[in-house]
Amino acid sequence: MSRSTIAMDASTTTEAPPANEFREPPREAxxxxxxxxxxxxxxxxxxxxxxxxxxxxxxxxxxxxxxxxxxxxxxxxxxxxxxxxxxxxxxxxxxxxxxxxxxxxxxxxxxxxxxxxxxxxxxxxxxxxxxxxxxxxLGQRPELAPPVPVLALAGKTRCRVAVSVLVEASYDLSVLSLIDPGHVGYVHNSWWWRPTATAQEKVKDFEPLPFGFRMKAHKAAANSRGYRLLGRPQTEVDFLLPGQRIERIRLGERAIVNATFATPIDTRRTLLTNVLLSDLPQLMPLAPVIRWAGHAFLRQDQRILELAQQGLERKPTMLLLGQADRLAQWYFCLKRDYAAARREGTVFSNRLGPERLRWRT
Ligand code: FES
Ligand SMILES: [Fe+2]
The missing domain is CATH 2.102.10.10 (Rieske [2Fe-2S] iron-sulphur domain)
Known part of the structure; x- marks a missing residue:
């Protein structure tokens, strides 16, 4: 596990986490x-x-x-x-x-x-x-933990694709990649997703969830080819402890749920699993293409995460700066508060509030 220390953006209200407090992935999850x-x-x-x-x-x-x-x-x-x-x-x-x-x-x-x-x-x-x-x-009290996420669709599931990649990187570094708007234009800049550096300023509204936060429903990014193919639908993204990103893309009565889960294998390795579910019958024949794209996405993350992990091993510090890194700060805040609640036997309560964030991606 990288012994990272985190320097927080001085302009935010999230205080720097105390040393050693929360480097391990939660066991109660x-x-x-x-x-x-x-x-x-x-x-x-x-x-x-x-x-x-x-x-x-x-x-x-x-x-x-x-x-x-x-x-x-x-x-x-x-x-x-x-x-x-x-x-x-x-x-x-x-x-x-x-x-x-x-x-x-x-x-x-x-x-x-x-x-x-x-x-x-x-x-x-x-x-x-x-x-x-x-x-x-693997913990003791599942009834107090963030529940197993519900991905269910309104209609019958017509398409289900799951792919996994094992990443030689710490749990925290891997989880941050699920909520890192800044890396998309650089790491996932394939011709089929976001061909060129077409960064635009984005405004996103967030609200707290019992064990995480939600990027509220908004029109999907115009500078991504994948979303344009779907006609720029409404999309909403949840982040939940211990390390889950669940995106719900609404297409009229139907939906696509695209979820990524991080699983800590041991202190040095993290499994990233991407699951795509949809009740859209047209997606069924596209399953092989979706599988290929999901795998390619995870491989892009794997490559950069493994390189970054090597850098963190040489010097275990991160700088979390600006509004694009606020989600990473929220993750550490949630994780620390959850660890404290479980250690002290108290009920976890999320102290994040609603917030509007802006960034260029
Ligand atoms: S029966 Fe399992 S080790 Fe002997
Ligand atoms: Fe990524």
């Missing part, structure tokens, strides 16, 4: 780990979040489970064993564990051994599926 379609009934997979190796699976009854991916006997990864849709057999000595983590059988036991396998249990984690995404929670 739901993180996107996989697209639900990639975990079939009776299958299991190993995922790493916050440095923790977890085996997730779907029983033959379709129920999801998440267990610490470590056999309590001698530490073998359960994800390397066999799963029959009911229980996992450890690859080392064949102990069998149910989806609740409880040991069901120890094949080496004989009559007279006093051990009751049911006394041995692997740690279990909350796991959920929502809008085609699997969410994992």
């Amino acid at each position: 739901w993180y996107c780990v996989k697209s639900a379609g990639s975990l079939a009934t009776g299958a299991m997979a190993s995922v790493t979040v916050l440095g923790e190796q977890v085996v997730i699976g779907r029983t033959k009854l379709g129920e999801l489970f998440a267990l610490r991916d470590r056999c309590p006997h001698r530490g073998a990864p359960l994800s390397e064993g066999r799963f029959d849709g009911v229980a996992i057999t450890c690859p080392f000595h064949g102990w069998r564990f149910g989806a609740d983590g409880r040991c069901r059988a120890m094949p080496t036991l004989v009559d007279g051994d006093v051990t009751d396998p049911g006394q041995v249990k692997v740690g279990e984690f909350p796991i959920r599926e929502s809008d085609g995404i699997i969410w994992l929670y």
